[in-house]
Amino acid sequence: MKKILTLLCSLVLFAACNMQKTPDSSGNTNTSEALKIGYIGPLTGDTASLGNADKNAVEMYFAKHPLLLGRPVEVVYEDAHCNGEASASAAEKLITQDKVQVIFGGTCSGETLAAAPATEKNKVILFSSVSTSPEITTAGDYLFRNVPSDEKATDVLVAELSTKYTKIAIISQNNDFAQAYRQKLKEKFLKAGGEVVLDEAFNTGTTDFKTVLQKVKNSGAETLINFAGESAPAGIINRQATELGLSLPIYGNDVMMGAEFFEIAKNAAEGSIIVATAAESGAENDPLIQEYVTRYGEEPPSLAYVFLSYDRAAIIAQAISKVGYDGTKIKDWLYEMQPYEGVAGTTVFDHNGDSSILPKLLIAKNGKFEIVK
Amino acid sequence: MVQILLNGIIVGGIYGLISVGFALIFSAVRFYHLPYGAVAIFGAYCTWFLQEHTGLNFFASASIVALAMGCFGVLFWEFFYAPLQRKKTSAIGMIVASFGLLIVFQNLTALTFGNTTKTLALTDTIVPGYNFSGLTITYNQLIILSATVIIAVLFELFLQQTKWGSAIRAVGQNHDLAKIIGIPSERVIQATFFLATAISVLGASLIALEIGLRPTHGFALILKIVIASVIGGIGSVRGAFLGGLFLGILENFGIEFFGANWQDTVAFLVLVVFLLFLPQGIFGTRR
Numbered sequence: 001m002k003k004i005l006t007l008l009c010s011l012v013l014f015a016a017c018n019m020q021k022t023p024d025s026s027g028n029t030n031t032s033e034a035l036k037i038g039y040i041g042p043l044t045g046d047t048a049s050l051g052n053a054d055k056n057a058v059e060m061y062f063a064k065h066p067l068l069l070g071r072p073v074e075v076v077y078e079d080a081h082c083n084g085e086a087s088a089s090a091a092e093k094l095i096t097q098d099k100v101q102v103i104f105g106g107t108c109s110g111e112t113l114a115a116a117p118a119t120e121k122n123k124v125i126l127f128s129s130v131s132t133s134p135e136i137t138t139a140g141d142y143l144f145r146n147v148p149s150d151e152k153a154t155d156v157l158v159a160e161l162s163t164k165y166t167k168i169a170i171i172s173q174n175n176d177f178a179q180a181y182r183q184k185l186k187e188k189f190l191k192a193g194g195e196v197v198l199d200e201a202f203n204t205g206t207t208d209f210k211t212v213l214q215k216v217k218n219s220g221a222e223t224l225i226n227f228a229g230e231s232a233p234a235g236i237i238n239r240q241a242t243e244l245g246l247s248l249p250i251y252g253n254d255v256m257m258g259a260e261f262f263e264i265a266k267n268a269a270e271g272s273i274i275v276a277t278a279a280e281s282g283a284e285n286d287p288l289i290q291e292y293v294t295r296y297g298e299e300p301p302s303l304a305y306v307f308l309s310y311d312r313a314a315i316i317a318q319a320i321s322k323v324g325y326d327g328t329k330i331k332d333w334l335y336e337m338q339p340y341e342g343v344a345g346t347t348v349f350d351h352n353g354d355s356s357i358l359p360k361l362l363i364a365k366n367g368k369f370e371i372v373k
Numbered sequence: 374m375v376q377i378l379l380n381g382i383i384v385g386g387i388y389g390l391i392s393v394g395f396a397l398i399f400s401a402v403r404f405y406h407l408p409y410g411a412v413a414i415f416g417a418y419c420t421w422f423l424q425e426h427t428g429l430n431f432f433a434s435a436s437i438v439a440l441a442m443g444c445f446g447v448l449f450w451e452f453f454y455a456p457l458q459r460k461k462t463s464a465i466g467m468i469v470a471s472f473g474l475l476i477v478f479q480n481l482t483a484l485t486f487g488n489t490t491k492t493l494a495l496t497d498t499i500v501p502g503y504n505f506s507g508l509t510i511t512y513n514q515l516i517i518l519s520a521t522v523i524i525a526v527l528f529e530l531f532l533q534q535t536k537w538g539s540a541i542r543a544v545g546q547n548h549d550l551a552k553i554i555g556i557p558s559e560r561v562i563q564a565t566f567f568l569a570t571a572i573s574v575l576g577a578s579l580i581a582l583e584i585g586l587r588p589t590h591g592f593a594l595i596l597k598i599v600i601a602s603v604i605g606g607i608g609s610v611r612g613a614f615l616g617g618l619f620l621g622i623l624e625n626f627g628i629e630f631f632g633a634n635w636q637d638t639v640a641f642l643v644l645v646v647f648l649l650f651l652p653q654g655i656f657g658t659r660r
């Protein structure tokens with residue numbers, strides 16, 4: 001009797017669960033039902049300053065344009081703290097539970113690459129405005145980005161380096177982003193006839209660089225490439241280099257745009273050169289940043305990422321209103337779309353989902369990066 | 374090469390200083406107080422907070438916080454370990470409980486002070502270091518080296534020359550015998566927790582001058598401390614200091630010869646070698 005009762009109870013429970021899972025089979029769209037869009041990025045942790053700027057721009061766009069297809073837009077924000085595993089789980093959750101067709105993210109390249117298999121399999125758009133790893137170019141059909149790949153960034157950087165120096169030293173962090181960037185830079189610099197006299201990688205969490213910097217000092221390098229994968233170690237490297245009296249010019253990457261870089265490196269940040277997307281801060285861009293400052297009480301760590309993220313939201317909103325909320329239709333539309341004139345520049349996508357926006361050389365001056373004139 | 378040795382001595386000195394407190398606690402209570410590193414980092418955050426919000430200088434802030442955190446350290450014994458020991462919790466139980474507390478404390482630090490890096494500084498601008506016949510020593514390194522030497526000497530004098538110092542050593546050497554000859558072991562353990570925590574906070578604040586503060590530094594620190602104590606001989610206070618020194622030097626030579634990404638590998642390799650071939654460490658007694 002007991003067994004039959006248990007079996008019956010299990011059956012009832014099973015049926016109840018299944019009933020809950022079945023979507024409204026009528027196919028009617030409830031116009032008051034929220035249109036959910038996913039977001040993955042580092043909202044806490046070491047790269048939180050970039051993640052939050054990226055998120056805030058999305059928030060600002062949808063605060064101004066709250067309706068899509070007559071439905072209120074709800075962005076579901078997931079914190080992946082720059083971690084691939086967390087990002088993959090967040091993508092699964094957004095796709096299976098929130099039933100999103102579009103995910104904004106990730107910020108770190110590791111996040112984007114880890115989320116891509118799930119979005120590809122489920123035909124959901126994954127659209128990053130910050131991840132620059134060259135591997136993203138070929139990581140999927142449903143994967144788009146409007147930030148330029150490091151492939152383009154290294155072209156610009158090598159063009160600059162090879163005209164000024166013949167011997168460079170590279171210090172790079174052992175993570176997806178920094179290693180992919182380092183590899184590209186090294187290949188192209190060697191091809192351009194330069195010599196890499198020191199190429200040292202360090203593990204995440206390293207905080208004492210004095211002995212490595214001593215090696216740089218003894219290597220005869222004419223410039224130091226500081227390829228940390230996070231703002232904090234980038235700042236520590238600059239700081240300890242100055243303390244050691246290492247007076248080489250320092251080139252870096254876009255993690256230096258994080259607030260922590262300037263906070264840690266202070267005056268040792270000055271003069272560092274990076275390659276990153278930057279919108280000329282013309283009059284048309286200023287109101288957006290002003291709005292950002294009023295809303296969030298601080299300037300974003302990088303203006304460019306706010307512009308890119310804002311444009312991303314606008315492009316996706318345009319796509320949804322044109323073809324409806326369906327991953328595959330949005331994908332087809334994005335590949336074919338007319339050039340979009342946004343706050344970050346003109347965007348069109350190539351057959352890999354990479355955009356036409358180009359990076360520029362920026363220099364640190366008075367605690368900020370500005371375009372090298 | 375001498376420059377690498379110098380870098381190693383400075384980093385190692387600070388590992389050593391912090392390991393001393395850890396070894397002291399171990400010798401008194403015979404278990405690993407793993408939240409030790411996280412508490413030290415929490416203290417360093419408090420130093421930062423005090424310096425930032427009251428205008429006190431670094432040394433005053435660090436000393437005040439060290440005293441306050443010392444008292445806090447005693448609470449660990451009173452309200453956490455002592456009740457567990459009264460319940461006759463096994464050694465493995467103590468380790469697990471202690472590890473749990475480490476995680477809790479690390480997250481508490483993140484919750485209180487946030488995840489972004491905080492920087493402690495003696496000067497407003499970053500200045501190049503001093504050059505002595507080809508050797509460079511940075512301003513921070515000079516301060517760290519001097520402070521480490523002063524604290525280590527004072528501590529050694531305290532242990533060797535004072536009544537409390539002798540009592541702490543006696544309890545460390547033979548807990549039961551110390552009790553029989555009338556040493557109030559409970560009070561001595563409290564004093565040990567106070568002293569060890571205070572020293573760890575001073576050490577962590579000095580480290581923070583170099584590398585800034587992040588909640589996760591607590592975990593990284595305890596790993597280094599454990600390795601230093603194994604090298605020196607578990608429970609040996611002088612051994613822990615020398616173990617830290619040795620580790621710092623070895624790590625820096627590891628970077629020089631094998632590359633920066635081998636720094637941690639070198640540290641753990643040393644741990645394995647010691648555990649296999651010299652488990653009692655340099656100064657430990659063979660059991």
